[in-house]
Amino acid sequence: MASSRPSTRLKKVGGKSSSAFILLRVLPFLVVLSVPLLLQYERGPLVFPAQNRNQEINSANIVGNERNFLEIGLMTGTDKVRGPRRLEKCLKDTKNCVREAVEPQCRTGAKHFYHTMYQKWLGSSSIDDSEPFQFLEIGFYNGDGYDTYTNFMPRGEAHSMEISCAEPSSQNKWPEKWGNFAMKNSRYQVYRDRQRLHCGDAYKYKFLKSVWDTKMKRPDAPPLKLVIDDGSHLAIHMATTLFFWFPRIEPGGILVVEDIQPIKQANKFRLHVLPQVMKDLHYCGDDRVKDEVCFPTIRYLLQSVHCEMHICVFERNNEPSEEPDEEHSMPPPHTLKAKKCLFGED
Numbered sequence: 001m002a003s004s005r006p007s008t009r010l011k012k013v014g015g016k017s018s019s020a021f022i023l024l025r026v027l028p029f030l031v032v033l034s035v036p037l038l039l040q041y042e043r044g045p046l047v048f049p050a051q052n053r054n055q056e057i058n059s060a061n062i063v064g065n066e067r068n069f070l071e072i073g074l075m076t077g078t079d080k081v082r083g084p085r086r087l088e089k090c091l092k093d094t095k096n097c098v099r100e101a102v103e104p105q106c107r108t109g110a111k112h113f114y115h116t117m118y119q120k121w122l123g124s125s126s127i128d129d130s131e132p133f134q135f136l137e138i139g140f141y142n143g144d145g146y147d148t149y150t151n152f153m154p155r156g157e158a159h160s161m162e163i164s165c166a167e168p169s170s171q172n173k174w175p176e177k178w179g180n181f182a183m184k185n186s187r188y189q190v191y192r193d194r195q196r197l198h199c200g201d202a203y204k205y206k207f208l209k210s211v212w213d214t215k216m217k218r219p220d221a222p223p224l225k226l227v228i229d230d231g232s233h234l235a236i237h238m239a240t241t242l243f244f245w246f247p248r249i250e251p252g253g254i255l256v257v258e259d260i261q262p263i264k265q266a267n268k269f270r271l272h273v274l275p276q277v278m279k280d281l282h283y284c285g286d287d288r289v290k291d292e293v294c295f296p297t298i299r300y301l302l303q304s305v306h307c308e309m310h311i312c313v314f315e316r317n318n319e320p321s322e323e324p325d326e327e328h329s330m331p332p333p334h335t336l337k338a339k340k341c342l343f344g345e346d
């Protein structure tokens with residue numbers, strides 16, 4: 001008798017009656033949990049509870065009622081903020097490092113430390129009573145970054161561009177070759193229906209211009225204050241984002257370029273584009289010193305450039321926004337050949 005009891009219990013735990021029992025216990029919780037998600041589907045981004053805000057994060061100082069970028073990023077799972085945790089593990093055991101590098105922060109590979117930069121620059125746009133504004137992230141992927149921004153800045157009208165959800169064509173092999181990454185986001189269809197997720201090549205003038213003219217620059221739209229490039233990480237594409245979007249951003253807004261690390265694809269942005277922008281930032285046009293502007297369409301709109309590791313912010317001054325023609329919306333021929341403008345060499 002005594003020996004039959006445990007076996008009966010084991011049988012029950014794995015059996016149908018126990019599954020039904022567990023389901024009955026769990027079902028009410030699932031229903032309660034799904035209500036806010038369903039409401040969120042209708043209303044907009046999920047906003048994390050107030051008690052999760054304003055806790056101390058590394059070196060970024062959170063002011064007043066700002067939301068906490070690191071915390072929100074950890075909840076959505078974006079790579080933008082997963083550097084600190086990965087580094088901690090990597091320093092304990094090299095098996096957890098993604099690559100070898102002298103600089104420990106580089107050992108985390110694509111797990112970044114961007115929260116300090118975002119908190120500093122976007123913290124004031126994260127508060128409940130910030131002025132409405134519009135922003136764009138290039139490179140949606142699964143939408144973890146997009147969901148981070150929308151939860152961090154609920155007053156922002158969020159847009160994103162992604163190539164993997166575009167119609168396959170002879171020009172665009174992405175969806176067929178690698179699949180539609182964006183579809184993995186549970187709100188994919190909502191974002192598409194609301195015309196917030198724009199599927200196409202974010203580095204082609206025609207696509208950029210059409211999304212800008214028809215979906216973003218509407219009479220009822222709030223001002224464009226922020227553009228983030230987290231797309232292909234090809235230097236010429238990163239430069240395209242700078243040339244197309246910087247003049248269109250409203251005074252005081254910012255353009256962020258991510259992943260400026262030493263990798264083959266992005267190298268020339270760090271080595272050729274950034275130094276030319278920095279030269280222009282200090283331009284005087286004084287006759288006594290031979291000087292030349294590298295990027296005339298950017299220079300006179302530029303207030304400042306701020307970089308932390310692998311991420312830079314280009315700040316707009318107070319000059320009004322502009323609509324350059326196609327030629328002036330795209331990178332000039334010397335964009336990835338800095339020597340001429342920097343040193344007068346070919």
Ligand SMILES: C[S@@+](CC[C@H](N)C(=O)[O-])C[C@H]1O[C@@H](n2cnc3c(N)ncnc32)[C@H](O)[C@@H]1O
Pocket residue numbers: 078079080137138139140141142143144145146161162163164181200201202203230231232
């Ligand atoms: C690094 S992932 C973006 C990650 C995302 N921002 C996040 O934080 O989770 C880069 C994305 O850019 C997309 N992409 C690459 N080239 C593109 C292009 N020419 N136009 C639009 N999107 C592009 C890729 O398909 C990929 O989904």
